[in-house]
Amino acid sequence: MGNINKVIMICVDTLRADTLFNREDFYLKYNIKQKLNTPNLDWLVRESTLLKNCITTSPYTTASHASYFTGYWPKHHSVMDFFKNKLSKPTIYNLLNKKGYKTFFCNDFPFILGDYLGFKEGVDRYYIESELECLKDFHNTDGNKFAFFHFADVHWPYGYHKLKSNNEFDSLENFLMEQSKITGVPLSKKIKPGPIEAIKEDKELLLEQNYRMIIDYYCNKKDYNTVMQWYADGISRFDNSRFDEFIRSLKDYGLFDDPNTLIVIFGDHGENWSDESYGHFNSCDYSVINVPVLLHSKSIPRKIINEITRTIDIVPSIINFLNVDIKNDFDGVDLYSKAPDHSVTQSWVSDFKELVGFFQETKNKNEFIDGKIKSFLLKEAVIKDNKKLEFKYTNSGEVEYSKSSIIKNGLEINTDLNFQEELGEYLRRYNHDLVNRSDQNVAIEDKILNEFKNLGYYGGEQ
Ligand SMILES: [Zn+2]
Known part of the structure; x- marks a missing residue:
């Protein structure tokens, strides 16, 4: 296993697995x-x-990262919702920090992946949107070390995150003006309050808000393909600009050739626009919950793992490669010694207005109140081998639909078979000790329920 003592985790937010592993099907779809x-x-x-x-x-983003970092199910690390509860389990960098590792964290979403939910515990050096500076400091630091880099460029507005240069700003503005002409959607000049992910200037927020309005226009017309083309363009744009510089630096520092370095690249969730899938937030579609994970180290023989794995298995697997004595009862397993049995995914949602209000309050008071807002389980899915069972619930907890499907070559295929009996038990067991479930009875009007498509976005005001 070599002597790995340098770990770098890199998240490309919103990167779908099939854009790397199954392109022809992605193009076709x-x-x-x-x-x-x-x-x-x-x-x-x-x-x-x-x-x-x-x-x-x-x-x-939040709950997904929490599972990647802790090796626990959301019900155990507590970050089940988008922005409601703080982490209650230590992250890999917190554990390693206690064992003498120097830890670095570079963040594109400092609001949701920062202090408020506890993501900065155990971080020695913290950076916002400055990956090259962070990487340089990481490189210049001796001894055992860990770094995490978060890139939000593939998240909408697709291909744009850092609008620091005039070129970037103008490019996005021109795109929006052109789209405004094509669609007849007037661009707004006033910022509406919305959930907060990054710290942005007003003029950047306005561009994002208008971008989102144009997406809504196409989705209302059910022209999802146009939006997914922009998503694909965003991945290409990122790879040839910001990511290109970053990967070149990693290569220049010799980190890909260093047998003592392990680099893990991953997506936190996918993206899919359809009648049932508004981007990613509310979706348990396979295209959204299947995430790409790549492990790179000269000390680890390359292999392709086609079997179902879970994001909670990443930390136990990484720790297995390190010479550290960390005893933990992770929910995940070390993939190099055990195959996981099944996966569970849940999407919890809140009243949009309440959520936006909570974001604004947290920002204004610079204080996070744990568990303040209500939420309910909207969707959940279990996958075992190549079988998937998904439920959607109403706000009063009734089953709106259940869906059985087969996973084949990274695709979800409808089937007439019913896996409720076979797989339902896994969800019952998962939910057995879920205290938050009592929240499920929170009354949410249907009108507001429809606004879940706005979750994570602006424009929720009526
Ligand atoms: Zn994300």
């Missing part, structure tokens, strides 16, 4: 005309161990 152009991601796929069917515990 959304009628993608402008194909992906991603030399860096392609190279990483060729060089790394691939987890092709890894399943996230949650289709949104």
